[in-house]
Amino acid sequence: MAARTLFDKLWDAHLVKPQTAATPAVLYIDLHLIHEVTSPQAFAELRTRGLPVRCPERTLATLDHSTPTTPFDDLGQPVYASEEAAAQVGELEKNCAQFGIRLNGWSSEHRGIVHVIGPELGATQPGMTIVCGDSHTSTHGAFGALAFGIGTTEVGHVLATQCLLQQKPKTLAIHVDGALPAGSSAKDLVLHIIGQIGVNGGTGHVIEYRGSAIQALSMEQRMTVCNMAIEAGARAGLIAPDETTYAYLRNKPYAPQGEDWDKAVAYWNTLASDADARYDREVRVDASRVAPTVTYGTHPGMVVALHAPVPTPASLQERRALDYMKVEAGKSLIGMSVDVVFIGSCTNSRLSDLRDAADVLRGRTLDARVRMLVVPGSLAIKREAESEGLDQVFRAAGAEWREPGCSMCIAMNGDLAKPGQLVVSTSNRNFEGRQGPGARTVLASPAVAAASAVAGCIADPQSLLQEQAA
Template sequence: MSARTLFEKIWDAHVVAPETADTPAVLYVDLHLVHEVTSPQAFSELRARGLKLRRPDRTLATLDHSTPTLPPKANGERPYTNAEAKAQVSQLETNCREFDVQLYGWDSHDRGIVHVIGPELGATQPGMTIVCGDSHTSTHGAFGALAFGIGTTEVGHVMATQCLLQRKPKTLAIHVDGALSRGISAKDLILHIIGVIGVDGGTGHVIEYRGAAIQALSMEERMTVCNMSIEAGARAGLIAPDETTFAWLKDRPRAPQGAAWDAAVQRWRELHTDEGAGYDSEVRIDASQIRPTVTYGTHPGMAIAMDEPVPTARNAVEQRALNYMHVRPRQPMQGTAVDVVFIGSCTNSRLPDLREAANVLRGHHIAEGVRMLVVPGSEAVRRDAEKEGLHEVFIAAGAEWRIPGCSMCIAMNGDLAEPGQLVVSTSNRNFEGRQGKGARTVLASPATAAASAIAGVITDPREYLTEAAA
């Protein structure tokens, strides 16, 4: 067989019916992740047609978007932002009971953000196709899985048939050469990449991240990178699985065990791009040049090093973005006053992200007038963080330590910023109003977010990193 890319190998292995000039391919889905926001209308469709869910065993549900991150009140009631949010959650509970889907719900020790718990449980595995009604499904590509977001109609398709109708996307290789400097994180890297290729630089493509700097990343860092592939418009992001991947997955509850594990690893070792296989496009990035990176505008492509001057608007649309952000061109973002700091989301809410923030915060207090929210990505992350005492570092610094969920990333559960407030956020989107109507978002790494909380202005975290912590 001719040389193939990693993407092509996964694609080919999942074609139930090949694409023709007239029809897309029928592509098999190994794992379907479900949450409360984009699934109710799909369950209704199944019900209306009298259809069953084809593979409940390949379906996994959780509660994350509409869920409050404050604990239940004394009477046991959860503080939902409104009755509709509560009804949406209870609808998923009902739907999962009726269609026999395992729900990691309020009573589960493993509940959390869908893109945090999939990997934690070992449900996410190399070579799989994984979909969810959520664009950040690209996160799971960190494991060498072809993972992408779908709409609610397609959620219904997967529920009923375990398949999707798909045209084969193109491939884009992003080679990241060299090594990241001390104190520079995966978040700085992906913000830099999107700043280079643009908010639509990946449209129509599946990205494969490769090169020495990618291989050196931990699994959590790889998830941060793949998570934001969609912010460059890409269908998915992929990283070839390697020893780092296998070591991370071994012994997780849903991962293969015993002899099945050995056989799986043997198969997974084939999941790499063959020598001589071609991509539709390629980009090269020098990791050593990357500095702490933040966004200055209203989409993730408007990203620069925090000490670099904000570019002058080239047109009315860019000017509108600068006006919305109250950002002046030719001045750096470093030093901009901060109102709120958010650490969390499927991009940056895993244990190493919280450690990174705590290492900066330890022994400091956040600036007067700054509000800081730290929201772990899952119950498992919360447990592990509390075992290490990270929550005490956050609380001592003046931050709020919440229970897991999407929280202020999408701001639909009541966790939001006020109009005009500037939020330094470890999430993935700085769109107008994303974190609350009129709120202004600056995307950054956990270390940058923590340093900015202490100083009250956007700050280079390397100023706070001790030798031991870095």
């Protein structure tokens, strides 16, 4: 057989029927993640047609997008931002009960952001196909699973048939060699990559991240890198599974156990791209040149190193973005006044992210002008962080320690910034109005976000961290 890439192997292993001139491929889906926002119309379609869910056991539901992150009320009930949000959650609860789907709902210890709990439970495994009505499904590619976002019509297709109709995408290898400098994180790396290939650089492609710098990343860091593959327009991001992957997954609740585990690892070890496999495109990135990086414009491809000057706008479009952001070309973002800091989202809400932010904040307080929200990605992460005392660090600094959810990343649950406010955010999208109408977003790593909260303006965490160490 010809040499194959990781993507080719995943694709071939799930082909129910190959692509023909007249019809797309029929691809089998191993795990279908659902949440309250993009599923109700799909369930309605099933009802209209009188169809059951084909594989409820391959479907996993959670509540995350429109759910409040504030504490429950005196009666132990969530306090929704609107009746519509409450009704949407009620709809998912009803649908899961009626169709026999596991729901990590309000009473579940496993509740959290869909792309955080899948890996955390070991439901996400190498070799799988994973879909969700959410573009950041690319996160799960960190495990060597083919994982991508789909629309609601396709959510219905998967519920009804456990399959999707797909045109085979192209492959893009991103080789990342060299070592990330101390002080640069996985977030900085992926922002740097998107800046290099462009906000549409991955359109039509599945990215495979490869090379020594990728192998050196932890699973949480790999998830951050794959999470933002979609921000370069890619269908999915992939990283070949290895010992780091297996060490993370071993003994997770849904991971294979005992003999099944050994068998699974033997299979997972066959998934990496063959040495002489060919990609449609290849790009090289030197990790040693990745500085702490932030966005300065209104899409995730408009990035700049923290201390570097914002580039001169090359188009009317970029001019407009700078005007919206109130950013000046030729000057770095350091010192730009900050109103809100958000630590959270499926990009950066895991324990290591919270530790990075807490390391900067420990023993310090927020600047008086800054409001800071820290929103753990799941209830499990919240509990772990509390057992380490991280919540005390955040609270003592003056930050709000919240319940898990998507929160201010998508700003549809009541957590949002006011018009004109500048948010330094560890999330994934800096589109105009993404975090509230008129809000301005600077995407950054947890450490940069935390340092900016202390300074009241965009700041480098290095001096704060050195003081901590001294």
